[in-house]
Amino acid sequence: MEFTGTTYRPPVEANTALLQVTIGCAHNKCTYCTMYKDIKFGIEDLTQIEKNILEIKRVYGNITRIFLVNGDAFVLSARRLKEISNLLIKHIPSIETISMYASVSNIKGKSDSELVMLRESRINDLYIGLETGYEPILEKINKGHNLEDAYMELERLNNAGIIHHTGLMLGVAGKGHGVENAKATAKLLNKTKPGLIWAGTLGIFEGSILNSQVEKGEFIPASELEILEEEMELLNALDLKNTRFYGVHPTNTASIYGILPNDRDKMIRQILNKIDELDNEILSQSVKRDSL
Numbered sequence: 001m002e003f004t005g006t007t008y009r010p011p012v013e014a015n016t017a018l019l020q021v022t023i024g025c026a027h028n029k030c031t032y033c034t035m036y037k038d039i040k041f042g043i044e045d046l047t048q049i050e051k052n053i054l055e056i057k058r059v060y061g062n063i064t065r066i067f068l069v070n071g072d073a074f075v076l077s078a079r080r081l082k083e084i085s086n087l088l089i090k091h092i093p094s095i096e097t098i099s100m101y102a103s104v105s106n107i108k109g110k111s112d113s114e115l116v117m118l119r120e121s122r123i124n125d126l127y128i129g130l131e132t133g134y135e136p137i138l139e140k141i142n143k144g145h146n147l148e149d150a151y152m153e154l155e156r157l158n159n160a161g162i163i164h165h166t167g168l169m170l171g172v173a174g175k176g177h178g179v180e181n182a183k184a185t186a187k188l189l190n191k192t193k194p195g196l197i198w199a200g201t202l203g204i205f206e207g208s209i210l211n212s213q214v215e216k217g218e219f220i221p222a223s224e225l226e227i228l229e230e231e232m233e234l235l236n237a238l239d240l241k242n243t244r245f246y247g248v249h250p251t252n253t254a255s256i257y258g259i260l261p262n263d264r265d266k267m268i269r270q271i272l273n274k275i276d277e278l279d280n281e282i283l284s285q286s287v288k289r290d291s292l
Helices: 046-060 078-091 104-108 112-120 135-141 147-160 178-192 209-215 224-237 264-277
Strands: 017-020 065-069 097-102 123-131 163-170 196-201 243-247 256-260
Touching: 017 046, 046 078, 078 097, 078 112, 104 147, 112 123, 112 147, 123 135, 123 147, 135 147, 147 163, 147 178, 163 178, 163 224, 178 224, 196 224, 224 264, 256 264
Parallel strands: 017 065, 065 097, 097 123, 123 163, 163 196, 196 243
Antiparallel strands: 243 256
8 A cells, every 4th residue: 555654534534444645735834734744745646546446455345435645635626536436436336435634725626516426426525624713813824715715615515415524723713712713613613514523722833834923922822721611612602413522632631522412511521620630830821732
């Protein structure tokens, strides 16, 4: 199996077969990210993709799910994605779900008819790193889309019948803005209805643009208490049915998981218990994180 550089996939896809179709990240400009800093974006050759599919078939057999890597594989044209799905279905006809990372901008580059065509080609499950639904912060972290784009493009996925999962970043709004960030983000999610929510916490990593901004005093990180309060505000503001909430990333101060709305109170109690466990010195500062 061929992979170039570090390969990333959602934690909930730990047991899913991986197929490389792109290298690095097409955007690669988010201020907080160093994941693909030293990797030039590229598109995997279709011949190599077919070879890898045949190897996956030999190793995994008649699987029903596969995850396409790397950073934003949905940047590929609808035509190329269709070619890849055709190869997968040809060699592994049991495939039901073709999943991958995507950005709002990736969706924007495809027509409504192309989205429907992709869903019919079993590309029906996307992970989208929104990070936030708070307009001022979207611009500051250079996500490559604005809030209007997010509302519009996620709704287009819904209309096409493509499930999308949301990645969020607690603390991304910085000191003093956690509550308003949580409210704006919940408003976006309540409207666009993700399949699941994955919440990590902002880390300040050496070599990132954000790290330079922190050193210059242009960005002040939120304290641990602010981040935990932001997460509680988010949970309280979410109005979603049967939606899994994963707050279990290694960057998170409190590890929580539940299904909204039934487990909302349980998760909030877990956060409150974590606040009670920590001393004021830790709660009042921003703790260094080692993983994105």
